Amino acid sequence: xxxxYMVDEQAIGARxxxxxIGIIKGTGExxxxxxxxxxxxxxxxxxxxxxxGTAAGSVAVGAVKGAIGAVGDVGGLAAETAADxxxxxxxxxxxxxxxxxxxxxxxxxxxxxGTSEAGTETLQAIGDTSRSVVSEASSVGxxxxxxxxxxxxxxxxxxxxxxxxxxxxxSAAATxxxxxxGEVxxxxxxxxxxxxxxxxxxxxxxxxxxxGKS
Numbered sequence: 001x002x003x004x005y006m007v008d009e010q011a012i013g014a015r016x017x018x019x020x021i022g023i024i025k026g027t028g029e030x031x032x033x034x035x036x037x038x039x040x041x042x043x044x045x046x047x048x049x050x051x052x053g054t055a056a057g058s059v060a061v062g063a064v065k066g067a068i069g070a071v072g073d074v075g076g077l078a079a080e081t082a083a084d085x086x087x088x089x090x091x092x093x094x095x096x097x098x099x100x101x102x103x104x105x106x107x108x109x110x111x112x113x114g115t116s117e118a119g120t121e122t123l124q125a126i127g128d129t130s131r132s133v134v135s136e137a138s139s140v141g142x143x144x145x146x147x148x149x150x151x152x153x154x155x156x157x158x159x160x161x162x163x164x165x166x167x168x169x170x171s172a173a174a175t176x177x178x179x180x181x182g183e184v185x186x187x188x189x190x191x192x193x194x195x196x197x198x199x200x201x202x203x204x205x206x207x208x209x210x211x212g213k214s
Contacts, residue, residue, distance in 0.1 A: 009062030016041050016066030035106040038063045039154075042110025047117060056115055056125035060107035061132035067103035068140055100142040101150030104133040108154030108173060116162040123164070123172045126155050130176030134192070138184050145195040148177035152196045156203050166203055174207040182211040190214045 019037045045059045111129045115122040130151040137147035152173045159169035174196040181192035189212030197205055 009058055009065070012041060012045050012059055012062035013066035013069065016063045017070045020067055020070040032102075034067065035102050035109070038067055038103055038106025039110040039113065039158075041066075042107055043114040043117075046111065046114030056111050056129060058132070060111050060129040061136050063110065064100070064103045064107050064133045064136050067106070068100060068136070068142070100133075100137045100140075101146040101153075104130075104137070104147045104150035105154035105157070107133055108151045109158040112155060112158035112162060112164060112169065116164055122162075123168055126169055126172040127176035130155070130173040131180040132176075134177045134180035135183070138180070138188075144177075144181055144184065144188060145191050148174070148181065148192045148196050149200075151177055152200055152205060156201050167205075170200065170203050170205040171208055174205050175209050178207050178209050178212050182209075186212070 016038055019041070020034045042056075042060050042063045045063075046056055049055075049059070108126060108129050111125045112122060115125045130148070133151055134144050134147050137144045152170055155169040155173035156166055158164075159166040174193075177196055178189055178193050182189040191212075193207060193212030193214075197207055199205070
């Protein structure tokens with residue numbers, strides 16, 4: 001099954017990447033249309049493969065990699081044609097940092113929709129996905145607090161349209177994000193905890209972990 005995961009993750013990433021490159025070229029950023037692209041791709045992949053829990057996190061991180069890769073590719077193309085390649089590279093890096101939040105949001109929305117329709121363990125999948133996207137953001141040097149907040153916002157937005165409890169969904173996303181940040185450093189866990197706990201979109205978010213408590 002592990003081998004299939006890699007194939008699935010790469011295929012999903014490629015699907016997202018190709019779809020989003022066109023959107024970024026037209027707008028210069030990962031817009032709401034791209035959030036929906038990530039979400040629908042993840043949702044469809046979960047329905048196609050029947051993946052749940054940690055597996056859903058793998059599907060979602062494939063989509064996030066694709067979204068981040070799309071930003072990087074467009075930035076790279078810009079760098080080739082720009083008179084000042086350094087400036088273009090810096091702009092590309094900043095776009096990746098800003099866009100990872102929307103990529104994370106879309107990934108979690110897709111997981112909630114997909115697992116909810118499949119009648120599987122949605123909260124576990126939310127936590128695993130949030131953990132995965134924060135780890136992925138860290139690996140590419142993007143702002144992990146932006147990724148974490150995007151994941152929590154995605155959980156809240158998607159849960160409101162399903163039978164999933166909104167507070168529990170938000171808590172699962174926040175907990176997963178903080179745990180991933182804790183693997184980076186204690187300071188990172190503190191930063192992420194501060195960004196995802198409190199009231200977000202009218203929902204009180206409380207993480208179920210002691211990590212990051214300053």
